[in-house]
Amino acid sequence: MSDxxxxxxxxxxxxxxxxEWVLVSPHRAKRPWQGQQExxxxxxxxxxxxxxxxxxxxxxxxxxxNPAYESTYVFDNDFGALQEGTPEGAYVKGDLIRAxxxxxxxxxxxxxxxxxxxxxxxxxxxxxxxxxxxxxxxQELGSKDFINYVxxxxxxxxIMGCSNPHPHGQIWAQRTVPVExxxxxxxxxxxxxxxxxxxxxxxxxxELETRERVxxxxxxxxxxxxxxxxxxxxxxxxxxxxxxxxxxxxEEEKNSFAQxxxxxTAAYDRVFGISFPYSSGIHQSPTDGQAYPxxxxxxxxxxxxxxxxxxKKFMVGYEMMGNPQRDITPEAAANLLRSLVR
Amino acid sequence: MSDxxxxxxxxxxxxxxxxEWVLVSPHRAKRPWQGQQExxxxxxxxxxxxxxxxxxxxxxxxxxxNPAYESTYVFDNDFGALQEGTPEGAYVKGDLIRAxxxxxxxxxxxxxxxxxxxxxxxxxxxxxxxxxxxxxxxQELGSKDFINYVxxxxxxxxIMGCSNPHPHGQIWAQRTVPVExxxxxxxxxxxxxxxxxxxxxxxxxxELETRERVxxxxxxxxxxxxxxxxxxxxxxxxxxxxxxxxxxxxEEEKNSFAQxxxxxTAAYDRVFGISFPYSSGIHQSPTDGQAYPxxxxxxxxxxxxxxxxxxKKFMVGYEMMGNPQRDITPEAAANLLRSLVR
Ligand SMILES: O=P(O)(O)O[C@H]1O[C@H](CO)[C@@H](O)[C@H](O)[C@H]1O
Ligand SMILES: O=P(O)(O)O[C@H]1O[C@H](CO)[C@@H](O)[C@H](O)[C@H]1O
Numbered sequence: 192m193s194d195x196x197x198x199x200x201x202x203x204x205x206x207x208x209x210x211e212w213v214l215v216s217p218h219r220a221k222r223p224w225q226g227q228q229e230x231x232x233x234x235x236x237x238x239x240x241x242x243x244x245x246x247x248x249x250x251x252x253x254x255x256x257n258p259a260y261e262s263t264y265v266f267d268n269d270f271g272a273l274q275e276g277t278p279e280g281a282y283v284k285g286d287l288i289r290a291x292x293x294x295x296x297x298x299x300x301x302x303x304x305x306x307x308x309x310x311x312x313x314x315x316x317x318x319x320x321x322x323x324x325x326x327x328x329x330q331e332l333g334s335k336d337f338i339n340y341v342x343x344x345x346x347x348x349x350i351m352g353c354s355n356p357h358p359h360g361q362i363w364a365q366r367t368v369p370v371e372x373x374x375x376x377x378x379x380x381x382x383x384x385x386x387x388x389x390x391x392x393x394x395x396x397x398e399l400e401t402r403e404r405v406x407x408x409x410x411x412x413x414x415x416x417x418x419x420x421x422x423x424x425x426x427x428x429x430x431x432x433x434x435x436x437x438x439x440x441x442e443e444e445k446n447s448f449a450q451x452x453x454x455x456t457a458a459y460d461r462v463f464g465i466s467f468p469y470s471s472g473i474h475q476s477p478t479d480g481q482a483y484p485x486x487x488x489x490x491x492x493x494x495x496x497x498x499x500x501x502x503k504k505f506m507v508g509y510e511m512m513g514n515p516q517r518d519i520t521p522e523a524a525a526n527l528l529r530s531l532v533r
Numbered sequence: 534m535s536d537x538x539x540x541x542x543x544x545x546x547x548x549x550x551x552x553e554w555v556l557v558s559p560h561r562a563k564r565p566w567q568g569q570q571e572x573x574x575x576x577x578x579x580x581x582x583x584x585x586x587x588x589x590x591x592x593x594x595x596x597x598x599n600p601a602y603e604s605t606y607v608f609d610n611d612f613g614a615l616q617e618g619t620p621e622g623a624y625v626k627g628d629l630i631r632a633x634x635x636x637x638x639x640x641x642x643x644x645x646x647x648x649x650x651x652x653x654x655x656x657x658x659x660x661x662x663x664x665x666x667x668x669x670x671x672q673e674l675g676s677k678d679f680i681n682y683v684x685x686x687x688x689x690x691x692i693m694g695c696s697n698p699h700p701h702g703q704i705w706a707q708r709t710v711p712v713e714x715x716x717x718x719x720x721x722x723x724x725x726x727x728x729x730x731x732x733x734x735x736x737x738x739x740e741l742e743t744r745e746r747v748x749x750x751x752x753x754x755x756x757x758x759x760x761x762x763x764x765x766x767x768x769x770x771x772x773x774x775x776x777x778x779x780x781x782x783x784e785e786e787k788n789s790f791a792q793x794x795x796x797x798t799a800a801y802d803r804v805f806g807i808s809f810p811y812s813s814g815i816h817q818s819p820t821d822g823q824a825y826p827x828x829x830x831x832x833x834x835x836x837x838x839x840x841x842x843x844x845k846k847f848m849v850g851y852e853m854m855g856n857p858q859r860d861i862t863p864e865a866a867a868n869l870l871r872s873l874v875r
Contacts, residue, residue, distance in 0.1 A: 195622020195634045201615050202624075203709060205631040211712045214635065216614035226696030272558035272851070272858055273543050280537020282544075286724075287736045288760050289547040292537045293556065344850035352847025354568030361850065367545065369855030370553045382628075394629045418630050472854030493853055505694025508686035508703065509614070511835050512814030513711030516614055 198520055206419035207382070207390060209374040213421050214509075214516040217523075220498075228501040229350050231465065236307040236356060245357035247304045262320045264301040265328065271297030273365050294337050295365030300324060302358040309347065309358050309466055311456035318449035321360075325473070326437045326445070332364040333438070333478030340368045340477045343437075348468025350495055350503060360471075368477050375474055376483065383485030389433040391487035404525040407454045407532045411447035414455045416525040421515040423497045423504050424462065424524050426455060428490040435486040436475035452490075454532050459494060461531040469494035540862055548761035549724070549732060551716040555763050556851075556858040562840075564860070570843040571692050573807065578649040578698060587699035589646045604662045606643040607670065613639030615707050636679050637707030642666060644700040651689065651700050651808055653798035660791035663702075667815070668779045668787070674706040675780070675820030682710045682819045685779075690810025692837055692845060702813075710819050717816055718825065725827030731775040733829035746867040749796045749874045753789035756797045758867040763857040765839045765846050766804065766866050768797060770832040777828040778817035794832075796874050801836060803873040811836035 195202070203212045244251045247259045253269045273295025282290040302321050303313060310318060325343050332341050345360035346353040368376065382390035398404055398415055406426060407414045414428045428451050430444065440448065459467035470493045476486035497504040497518070510516055537544075545554045586593045589601045595611045615637025624632040644663050645655055652660055667685050674683050687702035688695040710718065724732035740746055740757050748768060749756045756770045770793050772786065782790065801809035812835045818828035839846040839860070852858055 193622035193634075194620040195624070197624050197632060200619045200622075200634055201637070202619075202632045202634045207629050207631075212709075214614065214711075215632075218616075219612060219614050226694060227691035270561055270564040272556065272561050272860075274560075277542045277544075278536040280535035280542075282537070282539050284739055285735070287549050287732065288739060289549075290539060290544045290557075290760075292535075292542055292544045295543070342851060342855045344854050346847075346850040349569035352568060352849045363851050363855065367554075369556075371854055371856060390629065393627070397626055397630060418632075470850040470853050472850060474854065491854065505688075507694040508688040508812040508814060509684060509705050511812050512686050512713055512816065512833065513684045513705065514713060518614075 204419045217520050219518045240306045243357050263324045268297035298362040300360045306357050311460045315449045315453045322445045322449050329437045338364045339479040344472035346470050350468045379485035389487040392433045406528045409447050411444045412451040416521040420521045422493045424494045426492045430488050458531040463500040465500045546761045559862050561860045573842050582648045585699050605666045610639035640704040642702045648699050653802045657792045657795045664787045664791050671779045680706045681821040686814035688812050692810045721827035731829040734775045748870045751789050753786045754793040758863040762863045764835045766836045768834045772830050800873040805842040807842045
């Protein structure tokens with residue numbers, strides 16, 4: 192009999208979505224911290240900020256004026272990393288020096304006209320309008336012939352490189368499928384071929400048996416800390432029904448999804464009693480016109496904080512050169528988060 | 534004829550060492566920054582700090598006293614993420630929930646008794662002593678039968694999660710090959726099978742033709758910004774001779790390697806006139822007793838700063854969900870770094 196204990200001994204966990212591993216060091220949570228502390232931003236923002244380029248009626252850097260929008264608002268990013276007019280071309284020297292031009296579209300989505308809110312503060316009905324817009328954008332962008340993948344994401348908090356606290360997210364849509372969704376395409380495809388079932392549906396069934404890592408559940412979605420979570424309080428929101436992309440979400444599912452996001456982000460804010468920073472993003476099937484029967488819609492949340500409002504997990508030397516490493520176990524994180532869901 | 538221009542248009546570049554891609558958005562360097570600024574630490578450290586647990590003769594958290602060491606000093610990490618005594622075992626539920634225990638050893642290496650130095654300040658002869666110790670540790674740790682990979686790395690600067698400015702690095706040695714070196718094992722192995730030559734030797738030859746991305750060169754090593762660099766001022770130090778690991782480095786090569794590290798880190802410090810933060814690490818063949826004819830010794834430097842001493846590149850939403858993205862081109866970064874080598 193082995194004495195091996197997941198809650199005590201260093202171990203590796205396998206991520207079936209990417210095919211990669213994470214190192215877990217449960218005993219290490221006791222390590223003292225004398226390093227960098229983040230500044231804790233004072234959150235007393237006005238409802239409307241005349242200096243904010245995302246608030247209604249204000250003027251952006253390129254001279255355009257935002258409308259007096261009342262729920263959500265979307266526009267092309269004035270400093271997009273991808274551009275629609277990029278000429279085709281490549282630069283190649285043998286096998287080892289290879290570049291290809293990349294066309295795409297970058298958009299910004301304001302979640303609310305209110306400068307002082309975040310998704311965690313918004314009513315589910317208002318988050319639902321954001322979900323509607325994501326659906327619409329996925330369909331519109333995905334239908335263009337030079338767009339084969341649509342990445343919807345949010346950076347929340349200065350620590351996540353967000354330079355404006357006005358609640359907003361982004362969409363980067365492009366010609367090729369980026370590295371992370373490409374890994375998930377492969378892994379989900381292989382699993383589907385072998386089992387004729389969705390990898391995430393099977394995984395979700397396992398999680399719902401023990402509920403050890405489940406954070407919140409409603410009619411159509413489950414939020415949980417995945418067994419292979421990298422970030423201390425990482426979660427994944429999985430649809431109960433197996434569908435490929437947000438374009439296929441029903442009205443009911445959209446309500447349920449909005450509610451899940453509300454429950455989860457509000458729980459996050461209770462972890463350290465501050466507006467909890469994270470990057471989040473939706474992973475779904477490419478828009479290249481192929482069928483992806485193995486793809487299962489889901490949303491990732493990657494929050495950086497580890498032990499307090501000011502001490503984050505650093506993904507540095509070993510993590511960059513080897514693979515991600517975490518201290519607290521996913522089970523401990525799930526316990527805490529679950530206790531904070533109202 | 535295509536108008537596509539690497540210095541102007543968004544494009545993807547291929548990393549043959551990992552098989553992954555990076556998105557490059559050269560035009561985006563003009564983007565204004567209103568987000569988080571890092572604190573600039575004032576660097577007036579004493580030669581000896583009585584409160585530092587790495588300085589000679591001081592006592593560490595576990596009660597052990599450091600010797601009055603005069604060059605380098607190595608000890609087992611008091612809060613290691615890996616432990617020698619971890620029992621074997623696994624936790625498995627079907628294909629989708631899989632964990633395995635992981636044995637290993639974590640060590641800390643002090644580069645110098647002087648609290649106020651960094652590798653960039655040290656004389657090449659003293660860096661050479663660090664190289665000697667890396668060689669010795671790789672051989673000693675690698676010869677243990679439960680150690681199949683030895684990761685040597687350094688986190689420099691608070692922004693890289695380093696909690697003590699005393700010049701030091703770490704070694705995490707373990708039973709399995711971590712994700713990043715595993716990718717490089719696959720890619721270098723495939724290339725060697727196809728060409729009977731080292732991937733990095735062929736790449737280095739291409740780079741030495743144009744010297745566009747070369748930063749510094751000496752008798753046995755070249756430091757350059759790889760064509761596929763992710764971090765703004767990322768570099769790679771490649772040995773001219775094709776060998777697999779530091780155990781095979783000759784006396785002359787060790788001197789040359791120390792000199793390369795000196796030249797590169799000193800140039801880094803001139804970029805923004807501050808002690809330049811980075812994570813660095815050596816990638817080399819596993820120590821599982823197999824032959825790896827394709828493996829080619831090299832060292833990566835991943836510095837986070839982008840546009841000033843206080844503004845870093847954030848690898849967040851798109852980067853986490855899609856793939857890494859960079860603004861300034863590797864060629865521009867190499868030009869600047871090269872001009873700062875003395
Ligand atoms: O080992 P240290 O210096 O205490 O910790 C630092 O380096 C480790 C290895 O890259 C990381 O896991 C930690 O997040 C980081 O803070
Ligand atoms: O687009 P923003 O908010 O200006 O910029 C932020 O998000 C981008 C997408 O994740 C990152 O590339 C930037 O490093 C980050 O600062």
